[in-house]
Amino acid sequence: MDFPSPKPNIEKLHTYKPNFGKSKINNLIRLSANESALGASLDAIKALKIISNDLNRYPPQVSDELLSAISKRYSLNKKKIILGNGSDELISILAQTFLDYNDEAIHTEFGFLQFPQAISIAGAIGVVANDVNHTASVDNILSKISKKTKIIFLANPNNPTGTFISKNEVIRLLESIPKNILLVYDAAYSEFVVNNDYIDGSELAEKYENVIMLRTFSKLHGLASLRLGWGYASENIIENLMKVRGPFSVNAAAILAGVAALEDLEFQKKSVQHNLKWMSWLETELKSLNLDFQSSITNFLLIKFPSEHNFSAESAESFLASKGILVRGMKVYGLSNYLRVSIGTEEDNIKFINELKTFFKK
Ligand SMILES: Cc1ncc(COP(=O)(O)O)c(C=O)c1O
Structure with a gap:
């Protein structure tokens, strides 16, 4: 060639x-x-107007202001947060960090398409767990686990089906999988959910060392064009992901608008x-x-x-x-x-x- x-x-x-x-x-x-x-929030739009002074400057590698705003808004530990250029970037980084050639990663039948994409790009093997009635099935996911499984990708609620699995089912999944398998729990739409039976994943990431919750500013906060997402996991996971993430992946405009959007309840x-x-x-x-x-x-x-x-x-x-x-x-x-x-x-x-x-x- x-x-x-x-x-x-x-x-x-x-x-x-x-x-x-x-x-x-x-x-x-x-x-x-x-x-x-x-x-988007008018406060976020206003925040963007003040950026023109510093266009020649790199943004902070990790914005403490944005970490503090997320931590305040959702009552989370800021040491366990990673910021990304959209949650899409975090999905790719997770695959690159944890999947080696020929490792397996499970995703659901009608799950978010970026999961199989990121798995393939990392050089690993995507394993499909069939849905039941267009809804993720914990039993089907568990049946696909092998010695080679390194990650389970689960969007809850899921795109494009709009369906979800209950809090008890998510806990059952976590209690049933070996501790060396990482559950990537993508909660991009969690802020729209009003159902009591739903869990957004942050308390899971507090309790279990093998979970990362992913969130985005693209949906409820209306900032899709600025590309801003975040993840919540153990400090050890965050440290390793930061080795793979580009040094300045979150831009200054996204940081300003993100902080303002979080405050606009x-x-x-x-x-x-x-x-x-x-x-x-x-x-x-x-x-x-x-x-x-x-x-x-x-x-x-x-x-x-x-x-x-x-x-x-x-x-x-x-x-x-x-x-x-x-x-x-x-x-x-x-x-x-x-x-x-x-x-x-x-x-x-x-x-x-x-x-x-x-x-x-x-
Ligand atoms: C389930 C899910 N995860 C992640 C994303 C990507 O979000 P972002 O815009 O933060 O990359 C989307 C976007 O449609 C989504 O539906």
Whole structure:
């Protein structure tokens, strides 16, 4: 071969392709990426205006101000927090840090796609634990454990299904696995959850040495464009991850906006209330259209479409795109009869349902 070739695992992979739309329509309604319906906190936006003085300076390697703000907001020990360029970066770093060639990492059947991607890039073997009713199954995960297993990746709640497993099930999983297996507990959507039966993972990371909880500023806090995520785990895990993470991976704008967003409790509350109100409205509307969907505790819904071509998920996705509404096709997840739709603003949600009604009347 007379050109540089990547590792075989990389050659087989596909580049992640979000649906941000190709349409020329202005003011696209974007319900395809589980973003915040209400934008970002005005305090966070204001915080960004003061950054222009220091653009020539590297950001702090670890912002003590942001660690303190996270620790205050969620009552956590700041020594156990790692900041990252989005939680996506932390997922990759976890795989690179803990997976060697031919190690195994378990992920769930309809789990977040960055998990198998990060496992392959690290050169390790991804092992799929089948879901039951589009929900992670602790028994199926346990049945896949072998001597080679190093990590279990679990998004709870999960994207793209919106489903979750209960606190007791998560504890049962942790109590059943060998202590040398790391549970990566991705709680990206935890701030939307109001269900008492749910655990966000921070107390697990206090109690167990083999858990890391991942969180993001991209969802509830509406700061997806700034790329800011964090993890919570034992100091030993954090120390090792910091050897792999780029020295300045979190930029100064993200730090400023992140601190301001954490302090804006009013915006957070308003976003959760908005999500609950419109999720329930959307469910009622979908039922009236006789559409099946997965009950979701997040800011998005996985909707099942009929298999007849005219009314299929693919036709609906194209029809909606032609009306300026972007939703997410689920073929890459092996769920080609489904579309994933994020909760938008009041206006976006109403337009989405009205166009969906038109689609089914065709
Ligand atoms: C389950 C899950 N984890 C992590 C992420 C990535 O978040 P970030 O924007 O912090 O990289 C997402 C984004 O969609 C997600 O759905």
